[in-house]
């Protein structure tokens with residue numbers, strides 16, 4: 230599939246992830262050209278960021294050097310980095326800057342967005358600029374869910390019920406109904422979309438075309454969703470497992486009659502699809518917990534509320550045995566020689582919040598990375614490279 234990507238398609242860039250693709254682009258794999266030059270304010274951005282980086286750098290912790298970028302980039306075995314945190318703290322900017330940094334260090338990299346707000350359809354695009362291939366993949370969770378719904382309707386929808394009723398097997402169908410899979414899909418719990426979307430990413434990554442990627446960076450959905458997502462594979466694993474069992478009972482009871490109507494093959498397809506989904510969900514869960522290949526990086530900002538939420542997130546991730554080692558504190562105000570009262574108050578507030586991290590039992594042992602608030606919107610590869618060089622050291 231990669232071979233069909235054409236450099237001529239319409240360029241759309243929103244930081245590194247893609248804006249809503251056109252109908253044509255939505256259908257195809259497309260190449261996105263990002264701005265090659267930093268906007269005119271790059272000098273002030275650079276000055277502020279360097280000053281902030283120098284000022285904000287926390288004292289090196291014992292063993293901290295092992296958790297530098299060197300450690301993230303070493304080795305060619307595939308690794309996954311998932312960035313999560315409260316809405317708007319800078320997950321996408323940090324994820325995209327990490328992806329650019331990996332690509333510039335020779336890693337063919339894929340950055341994945343599963344945020345429903347970002348995409349209308351699945352799209353896959355090469356980002357121009359970095360030294361090694363950098364691709365952005367956006368999964369449309371709604372579309373992924375639709376595929377799943379179609380499979381389950383075939384499996385337990387009214388067509389099957391009418392048919393089974395006529396065969397005196399309606400009770401079994403009611404049992405399927407009790408599992409409420411249809412309802413689950415009509416009013417999905419938050420997190421289901423992301424779970425299905427991530428399972429879809431895993432499906433992609435099993436394909437030959439994607440084998441070249443040695444670093445996969447996930448720009449995850451906000452905190453609450455991500456957490457629910459983590460418990461979902463267990464839930465889906467259990468309910469899909471039950472459905473499959475019932476399915477095989479029904480199939481064996483009615484196979485002779487069904488084959489007369491030619492429905493057996495279709496239903497077997499649906500059952501296979503559910504089984505595949507279940508297997509992928511199990512893989513998602515394993516992937517999330519694999520310390521060798523996966524790391525969940527929490528992104529936060531220096532406010533009391535964001536830090537409290539990050540503390541809860543870390544606690545939940547630990548309960549789910551998800552490896553977390555780094556905490557990015559983004560948008561830390563750079564130092565200034567001017568006597569701006571507003572800035573002074575804000576800085577004091579941020580200092581208090583940073584102290585809170587140091588005394589929070591959930592967060593204090595994490596490797597803390599401070600990223601400065603810069604004076605412009607972070608868009609395009611050069612700006613992301615710039616941010617990445619400051620954040621990922």
Ligand SMILES: Nc1ncnc2c1ncn2[C@@H]1O[C@H](COP(=O)(O)OP(=O)(O)OP(=O)(O)O)[C@@H](O)[C@H]1O
Nearest residue numbers: 315316317318319320321322560601602603606607
């Ligand atoms: N260090 C920073 N300095 C200045 N602006 C920043 C910084 N980090 C992020 N921003 C800006 O803040 C806004 C939100 O950032 P971003 O989209 O990366 O956050 P997010 O956590 O992914 O948001 P969402 O939860 O909505 O997906 C963007 O306009 C981005 O350019």
